[in-house]
Amino acid sequence: MPSFREKFCLVTYSQENRGEVTPKHPTELDPHKEIFHTYSMEYQQWHDYWWGTSPKASVTVNEANLLEYFLSQEGEWAILPLSVAKALQARHPLQISPIQDPPPDRTCYMVTNQTPRTKCKNSLKLFQEQLDEFLHASAHMDLITMKDNKTEDR
Numbered sequence: 001m002p003s004f005r006e007k008f009c010l011v012t013y014s015q016e017n018r019g020e021v022t023p024k025h026p027t028e029l030d031p032h033k034e035i036f037h038t039y040s041m042e043y044q045q046w047h048d049y050w051w052g053t054s055p056k057a058s059v060t061v062n063e064a065n066l067l068e069y070f071l072s073q074e075g076e077w078a079i080l081p082l083s084v085a086k087a088l089q090a091r092h093p094l095q096i097s098p099i100q101d102p103p104p105d106r107t108c109y110m111v112t113n114q115t116p117r118t119k120c121k122n123s124l125k126l127f128q129e130q131l132d133e134f135l136h137a138s139a140h141m142d143l144i145t146m147k148d149n150k151t152e153d154r
Contacts, residue, residue: 001109003109004107006081007081007106008081008099008105009081009098009102010098011071011096013073013077013092013093014074014093014095015093021096021098023099024100025099032056032058034077035059035067035071036055036059043079043106058070058076067088068088068091071092071094079099082096
């Protein structure tokens, strides 16, 4: 069942001032300076639409935590979920910008057994409560309520 959605953003390495930013269009980005990481089939289709199916990225990573090791030269960029971008920006000189014509939002799912064991029910309930609390506090994520599968307005 879907749990939350979040937007993607452009992240660039920059030692310059990280003040006001303007949205960037995919056509403004040099695909040879991309640090590529895929998230879903929808994201891949969006990416292929703008840059084709031939690999052009300078680096492709299969784990989001590897991105910080490669976003280290002026002009390098990646398209990341906003939560990942903010976590990286807290540790590195990165600029976060909105994207014009962005990819579809990233949707994260909570997968559970339809008939959990009795001893697991309390743990699952506690986890769901903690997740909901975290998502309510995260302004950049849209909570999808479990009971009606609708996005909660903020």
